[in-house]
Amino acid sequence: MLRLPKFRLEEPTTVEGATALMAEHGEDAMVVAGGTDLWPNMKHGLFEPKVVVSLKRVEAMRGITVDEDGSLRIGATTTLAEMAQSAPVQASAPALAQAASLVAGPQLRTMGTAGGNVMLDTRCQWYNQTHFWRKSLGYCLKKDGTVCHVVAGGRKCVAAASNDTAPTLMSLGATLAFASADGIREVPVGELWKADGIWNKKAERSEILTEIRVPKQAAGHRGAYGKLRDRGSIDYPLFGCAVRMDLGEDGAVAGADLVCVALVARPLRIKRVEELLVGKTPGTEAFDSAVQEVADLAYAQAKPMDNIPGDAEYRRELVPVYVRRTLQAAARGEGPVHHV
Amino acid sequence: MAARDIHGIEAPWTEFKVVGKSHRKIDGMAKATGEAVYADDIQLPGMLHAKTLRSPHAHAKIVSIDTSKAEALPGVHAVITGKDMPIQYGVIPWTPDETALAVDKVRFIGDEVAAVAAIDEDTANAALELIEVVYEELHAYMDPRESLERDEPQIHPNRKNNNVSKHVELEFGDVDGARKASDVVVEGHYEFHGSTHTAIEPHCAVAKVSPEGVLTIWSATQISHYVHRALARVLEWEPQKIRVIQPCIGGAFGGKSDPFSLEFCVAKLSQLTGRPVKMLWTREEVFYAHRGRHPMSLDYTTSATKDGKITGVDAKILIDGGSYSSFGLVTTYYSGQLLTGPYDFPSYRYDSTRVFTNKPPCGPKRGHGSVQPRFAFECQLDEVAEKLGMDPIEIRRKNFHGEHTKTVNGQRITSSGFMECLDKVEKGSGWTERRGKLPFGRGLGVAGSMYISGTNYPIYPNEMPQAGIQLKVDRSGLVTVFSGANDIGQGSNSVVRYIVAEELGMDAADVRVIAADSDLCPVDLGAYSSRVTFMVGNATIDAARKLRKKIVTALAEKWEVPEARVRLIEGRAIDLEDTERSIPSREAFEIAEARFDTLGSTGAYNTPTLGGDYRGGTIGASPAYSFTAHIVEVDVDEETGRITVPKVWCAHDCGRALNPRLVAGQIEGSVYMGIAETLLEDHKVNRFGLHSGPSLLDYRIPTAIDTPEIEAYIVESLDPEGPYGAKEAGEGPLHSAIPALANAVYDAVGIRLRELPFTPAKVLKALREKREQESKAGGAAAAMDRHLGTH
Amino acid sequence: MRVLTLDVNGDRLETAAPDHWTLLEVLRYKLGLTGSKQGCDKGDCGACTVLVDGKPVLACLTLAAEAVGSKVTTIEGLRPAHLEGGGTGVDPVQDAFDRCGALQCGFCQPGMMLTARALLNENPNPDRTEIQKALSGNLCRCTGYTQILEAVETAIAESTESEPPRPAWTQDHPHVREDAL
């Protein structure tokens, strides 16, 4: 078997209990929610915490509620399957439901959580491998080594953010609530990231994400998620893009956003998207050509690297295709864009 | 010799009662309920767990190994290295170039270096980290062309032809002459990539050694007998003191048909420790064990007349064998020998060279050796048809070699239902109405193929039967069959049950099969080359008929009637002319036991003498060949380059379908696997010499939503030598799926893909090139217009 | 090492295991329930699928300790549950898999059948695409999924008293119009 390293499991039942344990054990502790990312990584020897604090028994962290103002509160240990199937999420944040429905395969969505997806470790073909494999290759910057196999001579890890829901949360302007022994702090999801593949979050490893808040979207909100992958299930994204498109009363675009993943260490917001789309009405030629311009923009800004498996050149070529298709799907109120 | 008896295609008693129907499998319920015991399900008291230390270098000398720290770790019971088992072995006795653990040098990243037995896996893993190995790295060969050209360092020392594993060059008829005289010539270069079996069960073996020195080993192997022989050789152990048991096996596809390091290691470790030892490989280790499809570079030239008759085929093939020989000698022959049907061509030449590289060793994967050439050739056939404006199905009909004939390389063909296969897929797919009329991006492609039902080359030369069966019958009414064959999920034990029930007129449920236990069962050579149903089926008929004879004789005597009046049917023995006289099988067995003493019989099968009269002529010589035709429908997304396969029609001539449902399952599984390796799978080694992603996440095999709808058709050209006319079904139906897909892509978007796998990136590239060419041609035509216009 | 009280197939079982042992390891090597299989041990294949509180999850990525307090169903539990519910023989899903020839090597099938069982509990009449999607986390290398889909559809046909699927080869084949089962 591919054995887990030895550790002690803690199963607190309250957020306070969890934060206290994290404070107590400091660097030696990691949290686990669904475990669908942490356990494979630990089996590969990528993390060796002495203590693992499971969030599974913290009842307060699970479930989806709709606030009076129409915003969504998604408990961090809500499973991806629950999120994908939730009627309020489908109604008010369709791109999020779509992205959640395309994460991994069915069992993993039943296990994997909303919070775990945000906090997912970055991925790289030279890193997500067994200890034997990495040792044979020579360790890299992200774990135990001094070189990067993606960027020759690179001093910074460029392992890819590969979490499908992250770009949708960014496009929706979600806020994250983190708990620690020092209390609760709120972070707009767009401000969570940094361009460092080793740890791509501006959060302490001991902080616990307790809740994801998705603000009420505009009345004419449309959203869609596009995901490129080889198989129709199980696979991580080779490229992912989340679209928010708010239509005004006149049917023209009033606001828009486009955020991509599986490129670099952080989810990448494509710049100048709103500018190009605002005022264009879906179904018109002007809209179509604006969409094409956005696709070209994405092509210029989004440059896949040889970090995750899959031909980087090809992934790049598909950026504009998926961006265009996802924008059009959002405009039609459809999605996700996925080959099956 | 009884072994060569031909039993005929007819039912033993006027009509079939069991055979030909879709019975449940003998082990179905055990598998459905989780009761079936696979190798890793075996736990023995006091059992130790073993782990393997592997080479981190692709090619290196072992300077020294220090195991002392590992041995000193509490909980470690034994550590072994190559010097504990230095005798070389190989599944093919002429090419023994493997050792249980590396001696002196390592040849790929993942090569086995040492093994540890400890109280649990965690301790064994910890011990591996404590073994100190000093290596001296050598130049590593990643490109087979380099292996061909460069001779130092040698991957296997002291071979006369450097890094060449095997070279075969054979010519039949006058290929060059045929080419000169032909009207159409198609030339092309094809690249076939590596793929691996990916049985869902990882390899696992458990061994124990009794104080009397009897070694019992349970292994997830599909060739118990060769494991038995290899263990005896390497461990220098008397074969009669070795018992090899194959428990239920979780898929094989050729990937479990070599003796593997873990089998020797558990045996040795058990001998040293006096305790049972288990070794279960991780998924990653299974990727290193590999023995999968050989990458091949193929140059083909096909010549034909203007009415579409093929006159010559010329092939030059470079085979990347990876680091060891494995079945490579056979692979090299198969790459040429098995192409000579279902079409007749008067001249044929192949020049195949297998070289060693420092990559995981290749071996037999479903459709061993012949899937790659089939791809190249069937694509060329499509091109010939196109050049001549012929329908691709027509050209295949036109060149059909017929039944009861001989191929250009001297192989005897008996029955062939190939034409019916073509008819079936043509009709099923709506070929005539739909081909060429689908919108751009959609297309249909066809291809055909042929495969062996066993071969008369028995791996090691001997005069003994290739398959053996033993029957025990007693007064309980139960018939127990002892079969040496390895049921790898294809259902060979079920087939044995149906045949015995048919012959003895029994309820199939009252026939039990005990298989693949060398203490109990007669020798069978194993589950490879699609030989089991054919050979074991024939041996079973042989044994059952001998027994039937006794039962009938005893009853005839007892009832004082001629033997012809006695009939065994549906669990009873009856007198055909006096229907009052009817007794259950059990009573019939009692009467026979009283008359003849304890009842039993044996049966055997050997192939007739077959094959061309030249060196290697018996390789690929099969007592019967199966035939297949595929039509594949594709949908090509021009923008993403993704090829989707909505549907595949596959008709397969398996002779008599002993259980049609099992045949359909083999066809569907083969089609799935063929499409999978065409579109998704790639067993790649990266620029560092490491397997690029040895996991089921990175080596992508299709899920239920990635798999096309598969329409299977069963064609039954009853073969005179098969059991009731049966032939193989497990490997043939993979072959033509691949070229049919390639041909469909051409129909859909007009590109000829010659390099597998057909990734979306390659499709986009080919489409781009096509557009460029068209615009150049368009530009040239426009320039010509202008030119003409100005004058 | 901790003492775990697990509810497996309706039995309360006490066993002891270190914290880092997965549910799969405890089921297979401590409780002897070897019906749950291991094909990758890291979430890629679905062979280890068991039901936890009725939902298919991967036992190789679940700690044994995390399963305390939940109802675990393994393949060994389907038949007894079916009998307890007043049925005869085996669970209709198991029976359909056997009859349809879906159990080739059988190694992926405990996980596959449990996933199918959970699907049918939730949605008694899924269409083919829904079945394919639900099973898309369980890799099978033998069948090409065709007889698996047929088996699930056969189980559905039985429970809804509708026509079971008839693949092309059964319509065309002279000997199998009436399947002898």
Ligand SMILES: Cc1cc2nc3c(=O)[nH]c(=O)nc-3n(C[C@H](O)[C@H](O)[C@H](O)COP(=O)(O)OP(=O)(O)OC[C@H]3O[C@@H](n4cnc5c(N)ncnc54)[C@H](O)[C@@H]3O)c2cc1C
């Ligand atoms: C075969 C396979 C395929 C996959 N495919 C995809 C895919 O396509 N797309 C995708 O996005 N993901 C994929 N995943 C990864 C994973 O299943 C999901 O991302 C899932 O959402 C992770 O959630 P989890 O609860 O299981 O995370 P865990 O494994 O529990 O945790 C992941 C990380 O986040 C941390 N963490 C978890 N919860 C919190 C919290 N509340 N606060 C702070 N830190 C926390 C953990 O310490 C850990 O570092 C795949 C996984 C596998 C095994």
Ligand code: SF4
């Ligand atoms: S990008 Fe990949 S190879 Fe480079 S440091 Fe990061 S994980 Fe390692």
Ligand code: FES
């Ligand atoms: S063994 Fe659990 S998913 Fe493969």
Ligand code: FES
């Ligand atoms: S039946 Fe063998 S893997 Fe599915």
